[in-house]
Amino acid sequence: MAGLDTKSTLMDSVSTGTKGRGFLRSLLARERVRQTLLLYGSDIGLIILTFGTGILNSRFLGPTQYGVYAFVITVVEAVMLFAGFGFPAAGARVVSLAKTRHDEQAIQGALVAIALMMGLCISLVLAAATPLIQVVFHTQEKSWLLIASLLCTLAPLQAILTQACLGANRIGILATLNILPKALYLLGGLGMVVWAHLTAKTALMLYFGGSLASCLLALIALRIRFDQVRSLTREVTAEVKRYGFKAYLGGIADTSTYKLNNLLIAGYVDTNWLGFYSIASTMVSPMVRFSIALSNSAYRSLGQKKSINKKLFMANGAFLVASAILIAAVVRPFITIVLTRQFLPAVGLVYVLLATAFFQGMYQPINAFLCAHGKGRELRSISLVVCAVNLIISLALIPRLGAYGAAIGSSMAKCCELLGNIHYYRKITRQSCSSS
Structure with a gap:
């Protein structure tokens, strides 16, 4: 009897394992799941x-060269933040509404033409504003500012290609655009360290080369067409006025x-607590990144639906x-082992910012739905209200509670x-239901 019980238990275990593997295979067979994981x-x-490029730059550039590199990259990132003027978001929506693959490629061609003109x-x-920037930032490095102007030619193209892939649901290319520039930079930087010497100028050349190679690869993979560029540019511009801007x-x-x-935080407390706040923000960022990935994989389909599938919310x-439970459990030992006990003050900030990440992650599918439906006025209203709330709470709490005030305000x-x-x-x- 004992032998039969053991045999039965083993058979049940095998059956359970087979069912589990079958469920996993069926789950991974779904395109949405694969795209989200990618x-x-x-x-x-x-x-x-x-993290790797940060170690490489700080270790081999030195304080002076790294400072120059960081200044140029800061200028480029500021331009990337302000340079879109609503064209990337509008472009994603216009691409998502394309009826055929040919139309999709033609719209992407018009977007690339717009991006190249904007970058130029x-x-x-x-380049023309270089003398003014030298006065404002008290720098005499004119050549570095000219290099920054060169790097900025690709800023609109990167942003628009990313959104064009989002609208077309080309998630593989989108993931490549996301990771390839950094990977190429790290490989090139390691090569320079081994065979030559890494300087700020070579680091910036590697940055530009990685961005350029990624954009060219995306252009080839998307197989864009420059058909009816003028008329499609007018269509995209109209969408910018209606929604994108x-x-x-x-x-x-x-x-x-x-x-x-x-x-x-830096002004009312000190830079040490700014560092703790930055570490805590990095620790909780994987939560939000999953929600963004899930929402991006669903973006194109959301534009064609009247509501969001409940399964998306539940997942x-x-x-x-x-x-959140996992991060809360491992944050203290992780910081102790990886960053040393000196950084343990960041643990308390992580616990507060978990609430921030939860709220931010929960609205990502809804935000993607509003974007896919071109609800620019609604998105602007939400952002302005949130901006005011965050500003008022931060000004009230940060002088009293320091970095914890910023974390509570963000939540x-x-x-x-x-x-x-x-x-x-x-x-x-409700409007969709009443109209139908």
């Missing part, structure tokens, strides 16, 4: 590569306010809760953003 994997890879104009303006203004307000938190919420602002997204989502879905 995008999320590229995001996590980007975090690792960014931005580069010329930045409104969403752009909201995004600028949102991003600028959260950047202000860092300045307030997103389940991951956020599970990852409350993201909660307001979640409520704003839910409000407009319900309003739009």
Whole structure:
């Protein structure tokens, strides 16, 4: 009898294992799941590569050269933040509405033409403004500013190609655009360290080369067509006026306010706590990145639906809760082992920012739905309200609570953003139901 019981138990275990593997295979067979995991994997890879390039630059450039490199990259990133003028978001929506693959490629061609013109104009303006920048930032490095103007020629193209891939649901190319520039830079930088000497100028050349190679690869993979560029440019411009520029203004307000938190922490407390806040933000960022990856993989289909599938909400919420529990459990030993006990003050900030990440992750599918439906006015309204809430709470709490005030303010602002997204989502879905 004991032998029969053992045999039965083994057979049950094998059966359970087979069913589990079958469920896993069926889950991975779904395109949405594969795309989400691919995008999320590229995001996590980007975090690792960014950490690696940071070590490479600080170790082999030295303080002076690294300072010059960081200044130029800061200028480029500032341009990337402000340079879109709503064209990337509008382009993603126009591409997502294309009826055929040929139309999709033609729209992408018009977007590339727009991006190249924008990049050229931005580069010329930045080069012309070099004397003014030298006065404002007290730098005499004119050649570095000219290099920055060269790097900025690709900023609009990178942003527009990313959104064009999003609208076309070309998630593989999107993941490649996400991770390849950093990977190429790291490989090139290691090569320079081994066979030559890494300087700020060679590092910036590697940065430009990685960005250029990624853009060229995306252009080849997308097989864009320059058909009817003029008429399609007018169509994209009309969408910018209707939707893109409104969403752009909201995004600028949102991003600028959260950047202000860092300045307030440095001003009212000190740079040590700014470092702790930065570490805590990095620790919780994988939560939000999954939600963004899930929402991006669903972007194109959301534009053709009247509501969001409940399974999408449930999958997103389940991951956020599970990852929050995991991060809360491992954060203290992880920081102790990897960063040493000197950075343990960041642990308390992580616990507060987990709420921020949860709220931010929960509204990502709704935000993608609003973007896919071109609700620029609604997105702008949400961002302006959240901007005001975050600014008021941060100014009230940071002088009293320091970095914890910034973390609490971020959590409350993201909660307001979640409520704003839910409000407009319900309003739009009710209108869709009543019209049908």
